Amino acid sequence: MEIINTIVRQFRSTFIIDNRYKVFLTGFKNTMLITIVAALIGIAVGTVIAVIHNIASQKQRHKNLGGTLIRLLDKLLTAYVAVMRGTPLAIQLMIWAFVLLAGKDKLTVACIAFGLNSAAYVSEVIRAGINSVDAGQMEAGRSLGLDRLTTMRKIILPQAIKNILPALCNEGIAVLKETSIVSLVAVVDLTRASDLVRSRTLLAFFPLVSVAIVYFILVAGLSSAVNRMEKRLAKSDRG
Amino acid sequence: MIEVKDLQKSFGELQVLKGITTTIEKGERVVVIGPSGGGKSTFLRCLNLLEEPTGGKVIFEGEDLTDPNADVDMARRRIGMVFQHFNLFPHLTIMQNITLAPVHLKMKTQAQAEEEGRKLLTRIGLLDKADTYPDMLSGGQRQRIAIVRSLMMNPDVMLFDEPTSALDPEMVGEVLQLIEELAKDGMTMVIVTHEIGFARRVASRVLFIDEGIIKEENSPEKFFTEPKDPRLQDFLSKVL
Numbered sequence: 001m002e003i004i005n006t007i008v009r010q011f012r013s014t015f016i017i018d019n020r021y022k023v024f025l026t027g028f029k030n031t032m033l034i035t036i037v038a039a040l041i042g043i044a045v046g047t048v049i050a051v052i053h054n055i056a057s058q059k060q061r062h063k064n065l066g067g068t069l070i071r072l073l074d075k076l077l078t079a080y081v082a083v084m085r086g087t088p089l090a091i092q093l094m095i096w097a098f099v100l101l102a103g104k105d106k107l108t109v110a111c112i113a114f115g116l117n118s119a120a121y122v123s124e125v126i127r128a129g130i131n132s133v134d135a136g137q138m139e140a141g142r143s144l145g146l147d148r149l150t151t152m153r154k155i156i157l158p159q160a161i162k163n164i165l166p167a168l169c170n171e172g173i174a175v176l177k178e179t180s181i182v183s184l185v186a187v188v189d190l191t192r193a194s195d196l197v198r199s200r201t202l203l204a205f206f207p208l209v210s211v212a213i214v215y216f217i218l219v220a221g222l223s224s225a226v227n228r229m230e231k232r233l234a235k236s237d238r239g
Numbered sequence: 240m241i242e243v244k245d246l247q248k249s250f251g252e253l254q255v256l257k258g259i260t261t262t263i264e265k266g267e268r269v270v271v272i273g274p275s276g277g278g279k280s281t282f283l284r285c286l287n288l289l290e291e292p293t294g295g296k297v298i299f300e301g302e303d304l305t306d307p308n309a310d311v312d313m314a315r316r317r318i319g320m321v322f323q324h325f326n327l328f329p330h331l332t333i334m335q336n337i338t339l340a341p342v343h344l345k346m347k348t349q350a351q352a353e354e355e356g357r358k359l360l361t362r363i364g365l366l367d368k369a370d371t372y373p374d375m376l377s378g379g380q381r382q383r384i385a386i387v388r389s390l391m392m393n394p395d396v397m398l399f400d401e402p403t404s405a406l407d408p409e410m411v412g413e414v415l416q417l418i419e420e421l422a423k424d425g426m427t428m429v430i431v432t433h434e435i436g437f438a439r440r441v442a443s444r445v446l447f448i449d450e451g452i453i454k455e456e457n458s459p460e461k462f463f464t465e466p467k468d469p470r471l472q473d474f475l476s477k478v479l
């Protein structure tokens with residue numbers, strides 16, 4: 001009996017008293033917001049990086065200024081990707097929040113920081129997806145007189161997408177989990193919400209375990225979507 | 240039809256083609272043989288600029304394809320290519336495989352392309368496969384579809400790079416037979432192959448490419464019976 005009383009008391013203290021559930025709701029809202037906006041930024045910017053790389057890496061028949069510029073841009077972006085992947089995300093987040101975009105709205109800053117970091121991984125995902133398609137496919141398309149862009153659109157990308165889509169969703173899952181460090185720049189996300197409540201109530205179990213469950217449900221939902229997608233894509237996979 | 244002048248190709252330090260000069264006339268069936276790594280594929284791939292030559296010229300119907308302003312895509316429509324590994328598009332049905340390029344390049348309407356596609360598929364006995372995907376076909380069937388895919392462009396010349404090397408032995412015949420039929424129809428072609436019997440039957444001229452140059456070139460009768468180059472004599476003694 002005693003244990004049930006304790007549980008009820010702790011639950012009330014964590015969620016009901018002082019309307020503390022609202023803190024969790026705010027945290028949930030911000031976690032979702034940052035994840036979704038960051039994922040969209042990541043996909044948009046990452047695709048642009050991959051496209052630029054693809055154009056820059058093609059054999060150049062015409063040695064013109066445009067070609068030189070795009071290869072220079074590609075070098076810069078390659079360095080950018082290396083930096084994004086080679087430094088801790090927590091440090092990147094704080095550099096955005098306290099140096100590059102100091103004083104700006106922290107929620108916006110967080111979306112930018114996570115989005116631009118994710119872009120580096122997305123560009124690699126797309127690059128790997130395109131590379132996974134046999135080089136003979138591009139050659140077959142070109143030998144029929146199709147230009148590079150058409151071959152890309154009609155032949156390479158439809159095959160690459162099977163590898164790209166599941167990997168993109170996995171990247172989304174990674175972003176969701178990574179957002180839990182956003183409290184470093186004083187944004188109240190799900191993790192920070194549990195921390196606030198914990199320090200107020202001095203109860204650790206409910207605040208922490210409940211947000212862990214929420215994260216897990218979100219991740220598990222996304223993962224099973226990825227699994228189903230992979231099965232569907234595998235079924236339509238024609239060798 | 241195709242004039243090759245002092246064609247050279249290097250990959251970095253490695254010079255693979257060291258000056259190849261030859262002319263492929265309309266209606267000719269040029270067979271290229273030679274030891275592995277001698278540059279046969281590279282030579283063939285330079286003819287439609289899949290590899291960009293590092294020296295010399297490839298002149299197709301009067302147009303120098305190595306000129307940076309040449310319309311290579313336009314030339315490739317008229318130069319069919321068949322690959323060792325077929326390179327069919329696995330995400331498309333057979334009919335889509337063979338109609339994609341002519342329809343997209345506005346050479347035919349979808350209806351015209353499908354009608355011609357059905358005729359060609361009927362000719363090779365694979366009409367019933369029109370709506371299946373490449374992975375449902377045997378290697379020999381795939382390669383014949385790949386040949387049809389090239390034919391759909393009504394090319395002036397066809398390039399074959401070891402079209403039967405990736406096939407199980409029992410499927411080699413059906414592919415060679417189709418190529419021989421095209422030869423009888425008067426198609427101009429350049430064929431890299433290790434099938435010596437086939438080469439003798441189909442070739443109007445045989446080239447021996449070794450160490451990046453044409454070491455010997457002759458009519459098939461003379462080429463196989465009176466080889467002069469010692470490397471060719473050695474090569475033939477191994478494959479005959």
Ligand SMILES: Nc1ncnc2c1ncn2[C@@H]1O[C@H](COP(=O)(O)OP(=O)(O)OP(=O)(O)O)[C@@H](O)[C@H]1O
Pocket residue numbers: 250253255273274275276277278279280281282
């Ligand atoms: N893309 C490339 N990059 C670097 N080296 C290459 C490339 N393609 C071919 N080579 C080299 O060029 C040489 C000639 O190759 P090629 O494929 O033309 O020979 P081949 O006569 O067709 O041989 P095989 O009978 O084995 O097909 C080889 O040494 C090969 O390693």
Ligand SMILES: [Mg+2]
Pocket residue numbers: 279280281400401
């Ligand atoms: Mg070869």
